[in-house]
Every structure is written in structure tokens, then in C-alpha cells.
Amino acid sequence: MDTEPPPPHVLIFPFPAQGHVNSMLKLTELLLEASLNITFLISAKDHDRLARFTTVHSHLTRYLGRFRFHVIHGLYEGPMDTDEKLSVMIADSLPKVAVPLLRDLLVDSHVTCLIVDGIMGFPIDVAKGTGVPVIFFRTISACALWAYFSVPGLINSGDLPFQGTNLDERIVSLEGMEAFLRRRDLPSFCRSDLNNQTLQQVIGVSRRTTEAHALLLNTFDELEGPIVSQIQKHCPNIYTIGPLHAHLKARTLSKLTSSNSLFEEDKTCITWLDQKAPKSVLYVSFGSLVTVTREQLMEFWHGLVNSGKPFLWVIRDDLVLKHDDENKVPYELEEGTKKRGYMVGWVPQEDVLAHPAVGAFLTHNGWNSTLESIVEGVPMISWPYFADQQINSRFVEAVWKLGLDMKDTCDRKIIEKTIKVVMEDRKMEFIESADRMARLAKETVNEGGSSYGNLNRLVEDIKMMGVGSK
Structure with a gap:
């Protein structure tokens, strides 16, 4: 039988x-x-x-x-x-x-x-x-993988290594991205010399995809x-x-x-969000690997408080590089955070992005975070850190029209202005674009x-x- x-x-x-x-x-x-x-x-x-x-x-x-x-x-x-x-x-x-x-x-x-x-x-x-x-x-995203795969071609064309310091110079030899890609949008390791271990490793493993x-x-x-x-x-x-x-x-x-999640989630943030008006809150998270200096932390903090928007901010225990003993927080930041902010160590991110109170996402544009934001129709403010995140953030702004890209800057005035543009000046434009992409994302899996x-x-x-x- x-x-x-x-x-x-x-x-x-x-x-x-x-x-x-x-x-x-x-x-x-x-x-x-x-x-x-x-x-x-x-x-x-x-x-x-x-x-x-x-x-x-x-x-x-x-x-x-x-x-x-x-x-x-x-x-x-x-x-x-x-x-x-x-x-x-x-x-x-x-x-x-x-x-x-x-x-x-x-x-x-x-x-x-x-x-x-x-x-x-x-x-x-x-x-x-x-x-x-x-x-x-x-x-990672397809666009990041294609950029990785194309690095040998960029070397052959003379686009890598960079000549000079102009990061806004256009990269026209990466097929499919000629119309909008700049030097600063290439993966972070492309800013190193050609002998950089990470660059060589990425070239090798990406090319092995064909095997x-x-x-x-x-x-x-x-x-x-x-x-x-x-x-x-x-x-x-x-x-x-x-x-x-x-x-x-x-x-x-x-x-x-x-x-x-490999981190303990603080679900009290959902109760805090329940008390906020629809699409009024800026959710801020830089993922599980990003680290910032204390100076960068302060610039973000000032920008968030000065924007006047309620904000939910994920501050991991290891987010800030510990290289000084200055932990004093300015009075205006403490007061602004008490009025409008909520800080936690980690959140159930899919639930947060699905919450009706969330109006935008300040993100490092890791691929999971980017997709989760797309599915929930949440516009993005991009601050990429390394690897694939640079190119993801360029696609968010220039191709998918889902938000604005702040890469290579960390200035309180730029942060404040960008938040206001996404959540006030161009709010409906980004919401409509995000809603359209969210519909497509849901249709594709059914x-x-x-x-x-x-x-x-x-x-x-x-x-x-x-x-x-x-």
C-alpha cells in the first residue's frame, strides 16, 4: 500500500x-x-x-x-x-x-x-x-539590490570612485535610475575607496545571486x-x-x-495614540541598528519640539553613542516633550503605523519600515543611515512621491521645516499618493x-x- x-x-x-x-x-x-x-x-x-x-x-x-x-x-x-x-x-x-x-x-x-x-x-x-x-x-528593496549589483558597471563607467566632493552630481550610468539618481543616493559604502572591504564584499555577494x-x-x-x-x-x-x-x-x-521583535515592545504608546486626533502624530524611529551622536539627538529633539506636532519617538537604550558625560536636557525640550511628546524604548511598529492618529513617519528607511509605512498609507520623512537606506529614501521622494528625503543633514531648522511641509503644506498631496500605493500593496497580496x-x-x-x- x-x-x-x-x-x-x-x-x-x-x-x-x-x-x-x-x-x-x-x-x-x-x-x-x-x-x-x-x-x-x-x-x-x-x-x-x-x-x-x-x-x-x-x-x-x-x-x-x-x-x-x-x-x-x-x-x-x-x-x-x-x-x-x-x-x-x-x-x-x-x-x-x-x-x-x-x-x-x-x-x-x-x-x-x-x-x-x-x-x-x-x-x-x-x-x-x-x-x-x-x-x-x-x-532589501529591489532598487537597492540593483544598485549593489551595478557597482562594477559604475566603476567601469568612472562613476566610482567619486571625483570631487559634489554629492548632488547625477549618476547616469545606472540603468533604470538615470533620471533621478545622485551620488548621495548610492549605498553608503560607495563613498569609500574601491579597496573598502564592505564594497568588495557587496560586489561579490550580489553577483553570486546569479548562481x-x-x-x-x-x-x-x-x-x-x-x-x-x-x-x-x-x-x-x-x-x-x-x-x-x-x-x-x-x-x-x-x-x-x-x-x-528582538526588542521588548512598550504597548502603552497605543493608549497615548488613542487620545490624539487623526493623522496628527509624527512617529519617529530609526530601527534596530542606527546610532546617533548626542549632538544629532539634540538637533532632532529641537526640530521635533519646534514643529509643534505631537510625536511618538522610539529611543533605544543603545541609540545614542556614549562618548560624553553631558546628559542635561534643555528646559524647553523637557517642557515641549511633556506637552506633545511620548518616548519609548521600542514599539509594536505595525500597530503604530496602522493607528489612525499617525500622520507621518520619520524613518531611517530600512526596508521593513518602508514597506510597513507603504501598506498603511503613511507619508515618510527620510533620514537614511547606511547600506540600502540611502537609495530607498531617494525612491520614497523622487519615484513613489511618498514623502521627503533629509539625507546627509541633521539640522533642527531643516527637521522642523520638513515636518511642517509633509504634515501641513503638502499634507493632502502626500496622503493621496500614500493612499494610492497602500491600495496597490493590499491588492497584490490578495x-x-x-x-x-x-x-x-x-x-x-x-x-x-x-x-x-x-
Whole structure:
């Protein structure tokens, strides 16, 4: 008597950082909903923080033994708030620990396919000879990936390294972005010399995308279709399946999802927001990795208070670089914050952005934050920090018309003026544009939408891999 074969077994391996783990856990649950089995590789530090601050463990037990975490011990667990620290993690700590672990798992665990964070290239080498297809998942935008991929061409054209100091000079040799891209909009490591470790690493791993069986992108065709088409010339098998958090909510009838946060969320902010008028509050968060100097903190604080707008501001414990002993806060800032501000260590960001009181988002434009703002129709004020954030912020302003970009400035008067432009002078213009994009984002993850269809295609393709390996 024939027995039904077991479901395909997918090994998922994210880079150990908040934005990467969050989005790849969303993907995990979507694949679990499609009846696949999942093993999720996670660092000991991230596994512990998920257990402390979320319900993800109990949430995923409802998949009846088809999901498990495999904890990785021995990884570097310090800050990753610069390009250089990220490079060391990618090039040194991760391969040393993960290569032997991956090799054992691919041989002994009957893995159908490996979905790996595309910021890491070494899993491609580990999988060679095992017969296990490797799918790259890039947790950044398509526009950032295309910029990364195009760096060798920018070097050949003479656009890199920069000659002179004019960051507003146009970059006309990056196909698909000729009309609006400036030097300052390229990823942060492009401002270094060509021997910079991060730059060389990004070139290498981005080009390795072509070696993967397929490429997954947390985006949707209506948002980044023209740029996806550029990437597709080099990586023909692409699945655009985002926005993942919206896709998961659309596919999960219970609407119960886990926050996947590696930080403890202060939900008292929702009660504070409940007392505010619709679209009156500026939400401020620079994500999980950005750090600022005390001087920058003061400029932002003055700009927020002087704007006259109510503001909800996420101040992580490690947000401010500790290099001086001056902690005195000016009286006018204390009083302005008491009247209009609310400061917390971390928030349930999806809930905050969905709150009717939030009228704009002052953001670093990490990709998860950008997508979450897009889905909820919240205009953005961009202050990018590093890596992909520079190019995301340019698309927010110049292409999608969803807000204004303040990159490379940190001046209280500019901050105040930009807030007033987005929340007063051009308020309706940005709201209308954001509402239009939010509708498209929701349509794409529902039946008949492009991301909906692409996810179905991905699941069927993984199931065929399982059949082929029998």
C-alpha cells in the first residue's frame, strides 16, 4: 500500500539581525500555511530574545510539528551598527560557525531546498554537490539590490570612485535610475575607496545571486516592477512576494501573527495614540541598528519640539553613542516633550503605523519600515543611515512621491521645516499618493494579485523539487 510522501522540508537561514529575522519568519509562516515543513536557523542571542519578547514560539506550535528552530551557538553577538561590523560578521564569524553546521544539515536532514539570506554567499558553496537547490532571499528593496549589483558597471563607467566632493552630481550610468539618481543616493559604502572591504564584499555577494536557483524579493511589481525587470535580465527566476507582513495577514484567516521583535515592545504608546486626533502624530524611529551622536539627538529633539506636532519617538537604550558625560536636557525640550511628546524604548511598529492618529513617519528607511509605512498609507520623512537606506529614501521622494528625503543633514531648522511641509503644506498631496500605493500593496497580496500568484508559484516549485529528489 502506497503511503503519501512527507511534505518538502525547507531549511531557512537568515542573517542574524532584526530586519532579516523578522521578514524571514514571515516567509516561514507563509510556507507553513502552504503545508511545507520548515527548519529555521537562528543565533542563540536572537532565539533567546524571541522567547523573551514575543509569542513566536507558542504561535508556531500550531503547525503540528512541521516547524522547528535550530539554534546556532558561537556567533559574534556585538553591535552591527556600521558597514565594517556587518562585513566582519558576514566574512568571518558566520562562515566559521555555519559552514560545518550547514554541511551536516544538508546531508542528514533530508532538505528539499535551502532558502538563505542573500547577504551571505558561502551557503552556495556548501550546497554544491548535495543536490539541494539554493534560493536567495534578499531582505532589501529591489532598487537597492540593483544598485549593489551595478557597482562594477559604475566603476567601469568612472562613476566610482567619486571625483570631487559634489554629492548632488547625477549618476547616469545606472540603468533604470538615470533620471533621478545622485551620488548621495548610492549605498553608503560607495563613498569609500574601491579597496573598502564592505564594497568588495557587496560586489561579490550580489553577483553570486546569479548562481542561485531562484531569487525571492520582499517587494511587489506595482512598486518596483521596472527595477525587477532590470534584475531579471541577470536572474531570470524571480519571485516578488511582498509585502510579506501584509501577505501573511491576508493568507492567515485568524489574523493572529507574532511581532517577531528582538526588542521588548512598550504597548502603552497605543493608549497615548488613542487620545490624539487623526493623522496628527509624527512617529519617529530609526530601527534596530542606527546610532546617533548626542549632538544629532539634540538637533532632532529641537526640530521635533519646534514643529509643534505631537510625536511618538522610539529611543533605544543603545541609540545614542556614549562618548560624553553631558546628559542635561534643555528646559524647553523637557517642557515641549511633556506637552506633545511620548518616548519609548521600542514599539509594536505595525500597530503604530496602522493607528489612525499617525500622520507621518520619520524613518531611517530600512526596508521593513518602508514597506510597513507603504501598506498603511503613511507619508515618510527620510533620514537614511547606511547600506540600502540611502537609495530607498531617494525612491520614497523622487519615484513613489511618498514623502521627503533629509539625507546627509541633521539640522533642527531643516527637521522642523520638513515636518511642517509633509504634515501641513503638502499634507493632502502626500496622503493621496500614500493612499494610492497602500491600495496597490493590499491588492497584490490578495487573490488575483501578482504577489499572491508568485507565492503560489514558489510553493508549487518547491513541491516539485521534493518530487524530483525522490
